[in-house]
Amino acid sequence: MTDAGPEHASRDVKLSGPVRYWQTASGYWRSPGARFAWWCTGLLTLFTVAQIVIQYRLNHWSHDFFNAFERRDGATLQVEALLFLGLAGLSVAVAVMTVWSRMTLQREWRAWLTRQLIERWLAGNRFHHLRFDTDEDENPEYRIAEDVRVATDAPVALVAGLLAAVLGAVTFIGILWNVGGDLAVEIAGHSLTVPKYLVMAVGLYSAVLTLAMTRIARRMLRVIAGKNVAEAQFRAVASKVREASTAVTLRPDGAALHGATTSAFDDVIRRWRALCHQWMRTTMISHGNTLAAPIVGWVLCAPKYLTGSMTLGEVAQAVSAFVMVQAALNWLVDNYPGLADCLSSVDRVAAVLHAMDERERDRDGRVSLPSDP
Numbered sequence: 001m002t003d004a005g006p007e008h009a010s011r012d013v014k015l016s017g018p019v020r021y022w023q024t025a026s027g028y029w030r031s032p033g034a035r036f037a038w039w040c041t042g043l044l045t046l047f048t049v050a051q052i053v054i055q056y057r058l059n060h061w062s063h064d065f066f067n068a069f070e071r072r073d074g075a076t077l078q079v080e081a082l083l084f085l086g087l088a089g090l091s092v093a094v095a096v097m098t099v100w101s102r103m104t105l106q107r108e109w110r111a112w113l114t115r116q117l118i119e120r121w122l123a124g125n126r127f128h129h130l131r132f133d134t135d136e137d138e139n140p141e142y143r144i145a146e147d148v149r150v151a152t153d154a155p156v157a158l159v160a161g162l163l164a165a166v167l168g169a170v171t172f173i174g175i176l177w178n179v180g181g182d183l184a185v186e187i188a189g190h191s192l193t194v195p196k197y198l199v200m201a202v203g204l205y206s207a208v209l210t211l212a213m214t215r216i217a218r219r220m221l222r223v224i225a226g227k228n229v230a231e232a233q234f235r236a237v238a239s240k241v242r243e244a245s246t247a248v249t250l251r252p253d254g255a256a257l258h259g260a261t262t263s264a265f266d267d268v269i270r271r272w273r274a275l276c277h278q279w280m281r282t283t284m285i286s287h288g289n290t291l292a293a294p295i296v297g298w299v300l301c302a303p304k305y306l307t308g309s310m311t312l313g314e315v316a317q318a319v320s321a322f323v324m325v326q327a328a329l330n331w332l333v334d335n336y337p338g339l340a341d342c343l344s345s346v347d348r349v350a351a352v353l354h355a356m357d358e359r360e361r362d363r364d365g366r367v368s369l370p371s372d373p
Contacts, residue, residue: 017350018343021151024353028112040105047098048160052167054091059175059320061087067313102156110152117144117349120356140352142232147345154342162331169328173199175321179314183303201300202322206329209289213333216281221340223278227271228344230264237264282337289330297322 015023029037061084068076121140180198184191194200237260297319304310310318327334 015350017347020353021346021350024116025109025113025152025349027116028109031112033108033112037105037108040101040108043101044098044105044156044160045163047094047101048164049167050094051091051098052164052171054087054094055168055324056171058084058087058091059172059317059324062320063313063317065313066316067311070312098160102160106153106156109156110149113152114144114148117148117352121352140355142235143348143352146232147228147348150341150345151349154338154345158335158339158342161335165328165331168324172321172324172328173202176202176318176325179310179318179321180301181304185303198300198318198322201296202325202329205293205296206326209285209326209330209333213282213285213330213336216285217278217336217340220278220282220337221343223271223274224337224340225344225347227268227275228348230268230271232348234261234264234268237261279337286334289326289333293323293326294319 028034029041031037061080065077065080065084068080121144176198177196180196183194183197185194186192241261298315300322301310301315301318305312305315332339
């Protein structure tokens with residue numbers, strides 16, 4: 001067993017769910033097979049950076065292509081079209097390799113963590129004695145099978161996406177800074193200069209969008225957690241029904257079993273209905289942003305293009321950068337539901353770990369955890 005973390009934890013100190021989960025799950029990068037884990041992590045990072053570099057080159061390509069389009073320069077358009085094919089092909093290849101490295105890391109991390117949990121769960125018939133702090137199901141097999149999957153898949157995807165968002169924001173905000181420049185506007189007969197107006201606009205736009213999402217989806221974590229609990233509870237009730245029906249010494253009441261199963265399933269449907277409402281609310285924001293962001297970028301660039309201070313190529317380049325930066329700054333908007341689902345599963349896996357810790361307390365009132373690998 002290679003559970004990560006300190007060898008002892010005080011009885012009076014109970015780690016939060018995410019901390020307790022990471023204490024064990026991070027052991028994958030310190031296990032005997034850590035070399036492969038770090039290799040996959042490095043490849044995922046490399047391909048993420050490579051994709052940002054390609055997007056940066058495509059941004060400059062849009063500048064050259066649309067300037068040639070504005071000049072009606074057929075020869076340059078042909079060259080740029082061929083260049084686009086090469087850049088697009090390279091981007092597709094990098095995207096494919098990104099998927100491979102991400103899914104390989106997710107699969108191997110899940111396999112490692114699941115084996116750790118199964119080993120502890122089965123040791124000394126511990127599965128007979130686990131007790132949870134909440135009133136939800138005491139059915140750890142579902143958590144090991146399903147919640148571990150989510151708790152390993154989602155963090156890899158979220159961290160890779162966050163890295164791409166940070167790199168994208170840093171890279172493309174410079175384009176907005178340089179291409180957009182300052183904007184002079186007339187208000188009530190007074191001339192006002194807005195410095196680096198595209199940078200200010202994308203920051204304000206993203207802040208409003210993020211605020212709207214956090215307000216609209218503030219119940220998302222609780223709703224997803226409730227849905228996961230209801231799904232697990234339904235499985236637990238169905239399992240108990242089967243066990244009761246096959247037990248020789250029991251004479252199960254058919255009506256009672258049917259009522260318990262139906263009640264558990266009705267709760268699942270109620271939870272999914274609540275989740276549907278949350279998804280509808282968040283989709284209103286995310287889909288609306290997908291449609292609006294490019295138009296906002298074009299509208300913001302229109303004044304300088306109409307006065308001749310920006311070429312068509314510069315407008316296309318600035319709009320592309322605007323979309324990239326706002327997408328990066330709105331990472332939370334796009335990933336809020338996935339983050340909520342991840343945290344819910346992390347807490348449920350942590351509950352299993354806490355329950356196992358309770359069974360491993362020694363006579364001194366301390367929890368004995370396996371040492372680091």
